[in-house]
Amino acid sequence: MKERIYTNEAINFKDGSTVKLLGWIHTIRELGKIIFWQLRDAKGIVQIVIINPKKRDDIELIKKIKNEFVVEIIGTISHNEKAPNGVEILLESVNIIAPAVSPLPFSVDDKTPANFDTRLKYRYLDIRRLKVHAIFKVRGAVIEGAREYFKSNDFTEIHTPKIISVGAEGGTTLFPVYYFGKEVYLAQSPQFYKQLAILGFEKVFEIAPFFRAEKSRTRRHLAESWGIDVEVAFANEQDLMDIQEDLLISIFKYVKKSCPNELKLYNIDLNIPKKPFPRITFHEAAKIALEHGIKVDLNSDLSAEAEAIVRSKFDSPFFITEFPLSCIAFYYGPHEKDPSLSYKLDLLFPGKNGLELSSGGRRCTDPNVLIERAKKAGINPDSLGWYLEMFKVGGIPPHSGFGMGIDRLVMMILRLPNVQEAVLCPRTIDILSP
Amino acid sequence: MKERIYTNEAINFKDGSTVKLLGWIHTIRELGKIIFWQLRDAKGIVQIVIINPKKRDDIELIKKIKNEFVVEIIGTISHNEKAPNGVEILLESVNIIAPAVSPLPFSVDDKTPANFDTRLKYRYLDIRRLKVHAIFKVRGAVIEGAREYFKSNDFTEIHTPKIISVGAEGGTTLFPVYYFGKEVYLAQSPQFYKQLAILGFEKVFEIAPFFRAEKSRTRRHLAESWGIDVEVAFANEQDLMDIQEDLLISIFKYVKKSCPNELKLYNIDLNIPKKPFPRITFHEAAKIALEHGIKVDLNSDLSAEAEAIVRSKFDSPFFITEFPLSCIAFYYGPHEKDPSLSYKLDLLFPGKNGLELSSGGRRCTDPNVLIERAKKAGINPDSLGWYLEMFKVGGIPPHSGFGMGIDRLVMMILRLPNVQEAVLCPRTIDILSP
Numbered sequence: 001m002k003e004r005i006y007t008n009e010a011i012n013f014k015d016g017s018t019v020k021l022l023g024w025i026h027t028i029r030e031l032g033k034i035i036f037w038q039l040r041d042a043k044g045i046v047q048i049v050i051i052n053p054k055k056r057d058d059i060e061l062i063k064k065i066k067n068e069f070v071v072e073i074i075g076t077i078s079h080n081e082k083a084p085n086g087v088e089i090l091l092e093s094v095n096i097i098a099p100a101v102s103p104l105p106f107s108v109d110d111k112t113p114a115n116f117d118t119r120l121k122y123r124y125l126d127i128r129r130l131k132v133h134a135i136f137k138v139r140g141a142v143i144e145g146a147r148e149y150f151k152s153n154d155f156t157e158i159h160t161p162k163i164i165s166v167g168a169e170g171g172t173t174l175f176p177v178y179y180f181g182k183e184v185y186l187a188q189s190p191q192f193y194k195q196l197a198i199l200g201f202e203k204v205f206e207i208a209p210f211f212r213a214e215k216s217r218t219r220r221h222l223a224e225s226w227g228i229d230v231e232v233a234f235a236n237e238q239d240l241m242d243i244q245e246d247l248l249i250s251i252f253k254y255v256k257k258s259c260p261n262e263l264k265l266y267n268i269d270l271n272i273p274k275k276p277f278p279r280i281t282f283h284e285a286a287k288i289a290l291e292h293g294i295k296v297d298l299n300s301d302l303s304a305e306a307e308a309i310v311r312s313k314f315d316s317p318f319f320i321t322e323f324p325l326s327c328i329a330f331y332y333g334p335h336e337k338d339p340s341l342s343y344k345l346d347l348l349f350p351g352k353n354g355l356e357l358s359s360g361g362r363r364c365t366d367p368n369v370l371i372e373r374a375k376k377a378g379i380n381p382d383s384l385g386w387y388l389e390m391f392k393v394g395g396i397p398p399h400s401g402f403g404m405g406i407d408r409l410v411m412m413i414l415r416l417p418n419v420q421e422a423v424l425c426p427r428t429i430d431i432l433s434p
Numbered sequence: 435m436k437e438r439i440y441t442n443e444a445i446n447f448k449d450g451s452t453v454k455l456l457g458w459i460h461t462i463r464e465l466g467k468i469i470f471w472q473l474r475d476a477k478g479i480v481q482i483v484i485i486n487p488k489k490r491d492d493i494e495l496i497k498k499i500k501n502e503f504v505v506e507i508i509g510t511i512s513h514n515e516k517a518p519n520g521v522e523i524l525l526e527s528v529n530i531i532a533p534a535v536s537p538l539p540f541s542v543d544d545k546t547p548a549n550f551d552t553r554l555k556y557r558y559l560d561i562r563r564l565k566v567h568a569i570f571k572v573r574g575a576v577i578e579g580a581r582e583y584f585k586s587n588d589f590t591e592i593h594t595p596k597i598i599s600v601g602a603e604g605g606t607t608l609f610p611v612y613y614f615g616k617e618v619y620l621a622q623s624p625q626f627y628k629q630l631a632i633l634g635f636e637k638v639f640e641i642a643p644f645f646r647a648e649k650s651r652t653r654r655h656l657a658e659s660w661g662i663d664v665e666v667a668f669a670n671e672q673d674l675m676d677i678q679e680d681l682l683i684s685i686f687k688y689v690k691k692s693c694p695n696e697l698k699l700y701n702i703d704l705n706i707p708k709k710p711f712p713r714i715t716f717h718e719a720a721k722i723a724l725e726h727g728i729k730v731d732l733n734s735d736l737s738a739e740a741e742a743i744v745r746s747k748f749d750s751p752f753f754i755t756e757f758p759l760s761c762i763a764f765y766y767g768p769h770e771k772d773p774s775l776s777y778k779l780d781l782l783f784p785g786k787n788g789l790e791l792s793s794g795g796r797r798c799t800d801p802n803v804l805i806e807r808a809k810k811a812g813i814n815p816d817s818l819g820w821y822l823e824m825f826k827v828g829g830i831p832p833h834s835g836f837g838m839g840i841d842r843l844v845m846m847i848l849r850l851p852n853v854q855e856a857v858l859c860p861r862t863i864d865i866l867s868p
Contacts, residue, residue: 004668022668024829042590042636042667068829098799100828124824127634136635140591147581156476157574159660159840161859162596162643163609163620165866175597176612177620179657180647180863186597186611186620193859196868200561201570202476209596209642213614223613226593233476234438234456365532386868390558394534395458395502406593425595425627429614432599434630434820 007039007046011087013077019089021046021073022097024128025065027109035062037091038084039073040128044261047088048073061094068100068108068128116420123425123434134262135422138255139410143207145254146228149247155230156201160193162186162209166383169329173212175223186211189403191331192387194231195363198399199390202233207406215429219418220355222407224427230360231401237343237362240400241319244347244358245275247404248317255413266414271316278318282341285310285320299326299340307348307356314350317357321345330373333364347404349412357409360402367391441473441480445521447511453523455480455507456531458562459499461543469496471525472518473507474562478695481522482507495528502534502542502562550854557859557868568696569856572689573844577641579688580662583681589664590635594627596620596643600817603763607646609657620645623837625765626821628665629797632833633824636667641840649863653852654789656841658861664794665835671777671796674834675753678781678792679709681838682751689847700848705750712752716775719744719754733760733774741782741790748784751791755779764807767798781838783846791843794836801825 005019013019023041030036035050053059065071075089105121106114108128119126126132150157164187167174174185189210197204206229214221232243249272256263256270263270280288286296289306296306301323310320323344325334335341343362349355364370367388371381374388381388390396410422420426425434438456439447447453457475464470469484487493499505509523539555540548542562553560560566584591598621601608608619623644631638640663648655666677683706690697690704697704714722720730723740730740735757744754757778759768769775777796783789798804801822805815808822815822824830844856854860859868 022831042588042634070829070831097832098828098830101826105827121820122827124630124633124820125827125829127631128829133634136590136592139593143591144585151578154476156570157577158570158858159573159643161658161861163645163658163861163866178610178612179866180649182866184866192868196558197561197858199558200476200567209593211597215614224595224597386555386558390868392535393539393556393559394532395504395559395562396532397456397504398531424592424631427595427597432597432613432616432618434626434824 006043007041008043008085010046010077010089011079011085015077015079017077018092019075019077021075021089023071023073025067025069025071026128028065028067037065039071039089044085045130046085047083048075048091049078049088050091053091058093061096065094065096066100066102068104068125069096070098070100071095072097116418120420120426120431121434127424131265132421134259134265135410135414135416136424137262138259138414139406139422141255141258142251142406142409142413143228144258145251146205146207146247148254149250150205153203153246155203155205156197158190158194158197158201158204158206159208160187160190160197160206162211164192166192166385166387173214175211175213188212189227190229191329191403194229194401195331195387195399196390198231198233198401199396204232205230210403217429220408220411222419222423222426222428225423226406228404228406229401230404231399233397233399235362235400236398237321237345237400240360240362240402241277241279241321241345242275244319244360244402244404245273245277248273248347249275251409252413263414268414270413273316277316277347278314280310280318280320281322282320282324283322288313299324301327308352311348311350311354312352314348317347317349319345319347323361330370330377330379331363332361333366333369333373343400347402349408353415354412355408357412358402358404360400362398362400365391365396365398440477441475442477442519444480444511444523445513445519447521449511449513451511452526453509453511455509455523457505457507459501459503459505460562462499462501471499473505473523478519479564480519481517482509482525483512483522484525487525492527495530499528499530500534500536502538502559503530504532504534505529506531550852554854554860554865555868561858565699566855568693568699569844569848569850570858571696572693572848573840573856575689575692576685576840576843576847577662578692579685580639580641580681582688583684584639587637587680589637589639590631592624592628592631592635592638592640593642594621594624594631594640596645598626600626600819600821607648609645609647622646623661624663625763625837628663628835629765629821629833630824632665632667632835633830638666639664644837651863654842654845656853656857656860656862659857660840662838662840663835664838665833667831667833669796669834670832671755671779671834674794674796674836675711675713675755675779676709678753678794678836678838679707679711682707682781683709685843686847697848702848704847707750711750711781712748714744714752714754715756716754716758717756722747733758735761742786745782745784745788746786748782751781751783753779753781757795764804764811764813765797766795767800767803767807777834781836787849788846789842791846792836792838794834796832796834799825799830799832 023039026038026040037048072095322341325342347358457473460472460474471482506529756775759776781792
């Protein structure tokens with residue numbers, strides 16, 4: 001017998017061709033004496049039609065087969081406009097490759113609802129549902145679209161350590177690791193290391209996990225996330241916004257091109273955002289909030305309420321620039337035009353369900369300012385070790401960078417209600433399994 | 435003034451063209467009244483020639499500029515066969531963008547030796563050396579070459595959790611993490627999670643860090659490594675070897691095509707290995723060792739000594755198959771033809787300096803055998819939680835997979851003396867910084 005074909009290839013064969021398929025029994029339906037199986041594989045679903053099995057053995061075997069059994073099907077192609085996808089396969093023979101329990105903990109057809117906790121508990125069933133499956137196809141396309149941008153713009157891919165002895169953003173969200181008798185941490189971001197890497201490679205990116213001991217139970221927080229991290233020598237905060245625009249457009253175009261069926265499942269007509277994205281300063285954002293009666297403390301970050309109002313004013317991704325220096329990480333320095341401001345900027349998705357997608361800016365390269373900034377942030381400059389020494393040794397060009405959340409990006413593209421939906425096996429304060 | 439050009443682009447301009455470059459002063463050489471700078475950027479090096487600066491200010495400025503200063507150069511293109519790369523730039527003006535200390539902790543020209551500890555301590559200087567720089571260009575090409583294979587063979591990229599509550603390979607090499615009041619671990623491999631993922635996507639890969647509390651101080655061990663992990667539904671151990679061959683060939687071809695200069699720096703004429711790679715069984719390997727007077731216990735892994743002898747018999751990557759069941763992870767089951775053997779196989783690089791590059795095989799899918807195997811390995815089956823339950827719920831096709839070390843692969847391609855050389859900021863029992 002020849003090679004296996006995938007479900008989506010059946011349409012390419014002529015009526016009467018004999019084909020072999022492998023896959024899972026997605027649904028079973030009986031209509032009088034005819035049985036219909038939907039056979040699912042990684043590429044989709046095709047209908048198998050069973051009319052009048054001849055032998056007693058065959059009848060017994062077919063009766064045994066339940067939902068999610070893994071089977072090998074030999075059958076005959078029959079084009080039929082009424083069948084899903086326009087083609088069905090008349091069963092010639094079937095082999096059970098692996099059984100499954102019956103009934104299943106929940107049904108994997110997309111019609112039967114299941115609550116999110118149950119779905120996560122049995123994630124190995126959940127990812128067989130077409131709509132969940134689609135999320136991870138889109139996720140793959142998001143990363144691939146990002147890489148296409150990096151590849152055609154001469155970035156070097158780097159891998160930075162996830163076990164670190166110095167946190168880039170202070171201690172409150174660090175996970176301690178017991179490392180050969182020492183207490184060290186999981187990296188909250190590759191911040192220090194991507195700054196190191198530009199000294200050899202100028203334009204670098206990393207796609208990797210990062211870890212935050214995030215106690216908040218919200219729709220957008222995880223303890224373990226994957227990010228796209230970028231750092232570029234000789235780039236200022238304006239260049240950084242151009243880069244983020246091009247990156248996001250590359251990602252959206254790639255998803256739109258490679259995932260039409262997945263987007264259709266979510267009824268999403270993906271708009272490619274147009275350059276330049278709107279850019280407002282933090283002070284302008286504060287003014288918008290104030291016009292709606294929300295006061296913003298100009299020395300701290302936007303409150304969730306204020307940010308929501310600002311987001312509601314936009315209908316495309318937009319930047320908020322010049323964050324107050326007092327509310328941001330120590331590795332940003334003061335703005336030339338106003339030392340209470342900074343070169344830090346965020347990229348946000350608009351609307352009620354939008355959120356902050358990336359954070360970054362031009363970095364401080366003056367070791368004396370870094371020492372002062374660290375002290376103000378309650379970080380002992382001595383604890384910064386090699387990072388601070390790097391600036392003293394010098395040869396550090398001006399540079400800028402950002403970190404963009406992959407999980408959040410997938411969540412925004414598919415308009416998922418919770419970022420956990422975008423992660424194969426999410427980690428939060430409550431979830432550790434699978 | 436126009437856009438910056440990179441050093442490797444200078445050759446494309448006509449004599450007399452005015453260009454702008456940004457970069458680092460790699461070397462300074464005086465020859466009578468002429469000063470030569472080698473200017474380095476991410477793309478390479480070009481010679482800047484300073485003849486007779488006219489103004490007193492210029493002379494002062496030029497004198498100030500030391501090694502590793504970051505500068506902006508305006509100059510005139512002059513093609514000159516005697517210059518490195520056939521072109522040099524006659525200085526018109528220079529601007530200091532960022533200074534560096536003088537003298538530097540060690541010289542970044544590739545001529546002055548520096549010991550590895552010093553190089554690692556100042557990794558931000560070390561990566562400016564051309565030969566070190568080349569390692570990470572090759573590393574980037576290795577990952578890209580792998581992805582080209584996965585993309586053209588319809589694999590889905592996945593991201594699995596690095597914080598886990600169950601180790602796949604027992605407790606001895608797990609790093610404990612303090613997670614919201616619980617003790618959990620860093621993932622030694624994505625083993626359980628890639629097996630979960632094939633149930634939705636059939637063919638999956640992940641490129642991600644993994645963690646092993648490896649106490650051995652050897653040329654090939656790290657506490658944090660990056661791996662290419664693969665798992666394929668409906669694949670047996672034979673298919674798995676085909677996949678690894680194609681993957682490795684794709685990687686080698688990509689490196690050869692995209693890194694000619696980097697390979698030349700290491701005097702490496704990269705041979706693309708030919709299919710099929712030699713395949714010997716563990717018993718055959720044991721026989722080879724025995725012929726050289728090394729006895730092999732057929733119930734444990736090959737000793738380092740025995741493996742070295744076997745490697746010396748090959749001159750291309752090769753597989754050792756059918757490892758004894760008693761010396762391998764519990765998630766492999768017994769071989770049909772002999773229950774003391776397994777479907778586990780390793781891919782090795784040949785020769786005295788070769789090593790094990792990947793490990794994998796066909797997995798056990800029978801929950802009862804898994805329970806028995808876990809018990810024998812001293813793992814309480816209850817602790818396997820969702821993993822064991824997955825096999826009980828069922829619908830699990832036969833599947834195979836492997837994990838291939840990226841750091842080791844780069845080490846082998848460039849014939850580096852130590853795997854630490856292949857990692858931007860390595861982690862070992864002794865190294866935690868930078």
